Amino acid sequence: MAALREVEKLLPKLTRAEMAQVLQWVVRDLGDAFPGVESRAEVCGGEPCLVRTRVPVWVLERARRLGASDETLLRCYPTLRAEDLSNAWAYVRSHREEIDRQALDNEEA
Secondary structure (H helix, E strand, C coil): CHHHHHHHHHHHHCCHHHHHHHHHHHHHHHCCCCCCEECCCCCHHHCCEECCCCCEHHHHHHHHHCCCCHHHHHHHCCCCCHHHHHHHHHHHHHCHHHHHHHHHHHHHC
C-alpha cells in the first residue's frame, strides 16, 4: 500500500507523455491478467476461478451455453455478483480454447 500512495503522489508530477509511458508499462506487465479471475494450484486444480469463490470459469460458461442466463447463474450461485460474471465472460472471450478444453476434460472425467 505504501507503494501505491507513493505512485499517487508522483502521478501529478508527470507529463502526459510520461503518464502514457507508465500506462504502457502497466499494460505490458499485466499482459493476460483478468481482474476477478485467478488460477491457483491449490484451488480447483489450478483451473481459472472467480476470486473469493471456488467456481471455475468453465462451469459458468458451460451453464451459459446450455441456456442459463446471468440472472439464473446469480440465483444459483448467491455468492457471485454481476461483476463476477462480466469478468468470467471477458476471460472466456480471450481463452476460448482453454475453457472448451477444461469443460471437455471435466465431462469425460
